[in-house]
Amino acid sequence: xxxxxxxxxxxxxxxxxxxxxxxxxxxxxxxxxxxxxxxxxxxxxxxxxxxxxxxxxxxxxxxxxxxxxxxxxxxxxxxxxxxxxxxxxxxxxxxxxxxxxxxxxxxxxxxxxxxxxxxxxxxxxxxxxxxxxxxxxxxxxxxxxxxxxxxxxxxxxxxxxxxxxxxxxxxxxxxxxxxxxxxxxxxxxxxxxxxxxxxxxxxxxxxxxxxxxxxxxxxxx
Numbered sequence: 001x002x003x004x005x006x007x008x009x010x011x012x013x014x015x016x017x018x019x020x021x022x023x024x025x026x027x028x029x030x031x032x033x034x035x036x037x038x039x040x041x042x043x044x045x046x047x048x049x050x051x052x053x054x055x056x057x058x059x060x061x062x063x064x065x066x067x068x069x070x071x072x073x074x075x076x077x078x079x080x081x082x083x084x085x086x087x088x089x090x091x092x093x094x095x096x097x098x099x100x101x102x103x104x105x106x107x108x109x110x111x112x113x114x115x116x117x118x119x120x121x122x123x124x125x126x127x128x129x130x131x132x133x134x135x136x137x138x139x140x141x142x143x144x145x146x147x148x149x150x151x152x153x154x155x156x157x158x159x160x161x162x163x164x165x166x167x168x169x170x171x172x173x174x175x176x177x178x179x180x181x182x183x184x185x186x187x188x189x190x191x192x193x194x195x196x197x198x199x200x201x202x203x204x205x206x207x208x209x210x211x212x213x214x215x216x217x218x219x220x221x
Contacts (some may be wrong), residue, residue: 004155004169007033007128012067016170017128021135023167029053031144031158032132033172035125036097036181036198038152039068040166041132047111050140054113056081056165059147064113065140066099066120070133075121077146078138080105086206092207095125097177097198101185112140118187128172143180184215191215 005016020030024035027049029042040056042049044067053065069075072090075082078104089098104119112119124130143151144158144166152158155171182197184204191208193201193215205212 002159002166002169004159004166004171006173007170013128016168017112017131017135020132020168020170022050024132024136024139027052028167029056029165030132031152031154031155031162031166031169032129032139032141033126033170033175034068034129034141035175036177036179038144038155038158039129040158040162041068041141043136044112044138044140045110050110050112053142055196056162057142057145057147059142061113063109063147064115064120065142066122067112068133068139068141068159069121069123070130071136072123074138075102078105078108078119078121079103083186085191088207089186089204090123092203093199095130096123096125097125097179097181098204099181099183100113101183101187101194103187110140120183122181126172128170140187146148151178151180157208160188169212 005012007013023030024043027046032039032041042053099122101120101122145151146161153175155169180197182199183194185192185194201212
């Protein structure tokens, strides 16, 4: 049986963060608000929990799960080499709606799906999400919906789709932006925008000192 916690109230928010943290540490799934859409979360280092997340969404290993982090510094322990471009984008857009695809540190004991040695990282700009991430650590988080269905912008929509698949639902109110993150691939020499979303490509280009065409053209080529 799942429980919904109203994170708009201080007492229920504290209880919800505590319950969500306990659930995640026990290998169960949690629905959490982010600054983009609601997410379905598992402990990133619990392979069984991540596999359960993929099953709950009806999603295959060929679509590996992104990871959310609670601070800039966390990236240093997760990435093989933090390139200058990654530092610049983190400083400019984290916390916020920009996801970075990078080469993961080879020593990491996790299984996020068929990642081919990469991981997609983001630090969300949402107080409830950040509080939970700082309590538990990096979380494997995918949109809180059944694969192929509309992403959830409210906790009610997430619960309608996932039901008892999540042990705890944290209600942070309607997703303000309801736009997926922009994804930038930094695994090759030339940065690529894989998906245009919450952060305009022009803003990414300005930070990196490149043209919009180079970011989009390399992605299409």
